[in-house]
Amino acid sequence: MSDSQSTDDLGFARVDLDRERRTGDPEVVYGAGKTPEQVVTLLTRLHAAHPGRAVLATRLDPAAQERVRADLPDAVLDPVAGTATLGEPPAPRGRVLVVSAGTSDAPVAAEAAVSVRVHGAAVERIGDVGVAGLHRVLAVRDRLDEADCLIVVAGMEGALPSVVGGLVGVPLIAVPTSVGYGASLGGLSALLGMLNSCAPGISVVNIDNGYGAGVAAARIARRTAR
Template sequence: MSHDPRTEDLGFARVDLDRAARTGDAEVVYGEGKTPEQIVSILTTLHTHHPDRAVLATRLSHEALHAVEAAGAEVDRVARAATLGPLPTARGTVAVVSAGTSDAPVAAEAALTARVHGAAVDTITDVGVAGLHRLLGVRDRIEQADCVVVVAGMEGALPSVVGGLVGLPLVAVPTSVGYGASLGGIAALLGMLNSCAPGVTVVNIDNGYGAGVFAARVARQSARDDR
């Protein structure tokens, strides 16, 4: 059987080496369910084939974070993620806006993902709707961005408020933060899907990665259109 240069067979996984050529996006390893050794193997394989750009690994356990750090990766313990290789030159800006400190891991995953995918990031934390003055105080920073990621748990109201204040592309991320009736983020998800603010796009619960990719693509495109 002929070898396909777009993949590498590691025995336990067939590693996709062609993502950047197809989509322009970074190479990514989803760490959940993989052993630390498997994650290191995939990460270093991708880095060997693409040493000029960063490879991202997400949803890493404590043990996996130690393993990839020992292999030379830069780790973000809040995001439970790591990168190996140089980050790209930033084009466009993503504002990552989070409601509370409990939402920090998902917001950090979104922010790191956006950076790895080629956007600058302005991180704005702890501006939930329980203290609306905090959000109004950073409105000018949000307006400077090309795309906004809004991360919130509980009832998921923050994206609607932000969407009513600025006319930017906005992707909402519901988190699994909240008491019993939040149903592990379903309440926030439904609240965001039913937003009365126009232009709110919603990703899955706790999916900071998906939001970061979307926002970075918007930011890169906006930067190209501004040339």
């Protein structure tokens, strides 16, 4: 397919309309740095190109969320995740469990959960099971083992993925968050802790990248179910 056929030039952005054919998933709107009007235009164009499934916008500030709500009343907004979904998600294949350490990690965990659902896997969440209360993680071990893929979200020292990775053999995607006091260095400490985990089978995405973790986990779950 030629570039002119696979993209849509809106002046401020070139929309990749061929991505679903190549990868199985349509392009997603990254809302940070875009005006509310641009977010609405991009979501509308993607939805028109993919009417049979949901399209997603992430990292929407309150102004962008309000504009989407006003102009696209059928869109589903998640103010915690900062996302907007337009259209019906695919029938879910496989199951992902999103596990987060604390309430402060909720926005990243919510973004991951929405991304999983939009990208075609079922999703459940377990929150507030950080390592400061290790009994809370141990109490849900059976649920961890039942998932096709895990997303584990944590800030501070980023220890939760190592603990979970030592309890179960489920594919695990770790997400460091920028939550923590000064020496957490905006999530760098959690990132390095996860990269240096001694628990095998852990993959790590970038700081606060719930979307990237959600896409990867959904693809693993879909393949497992297939």
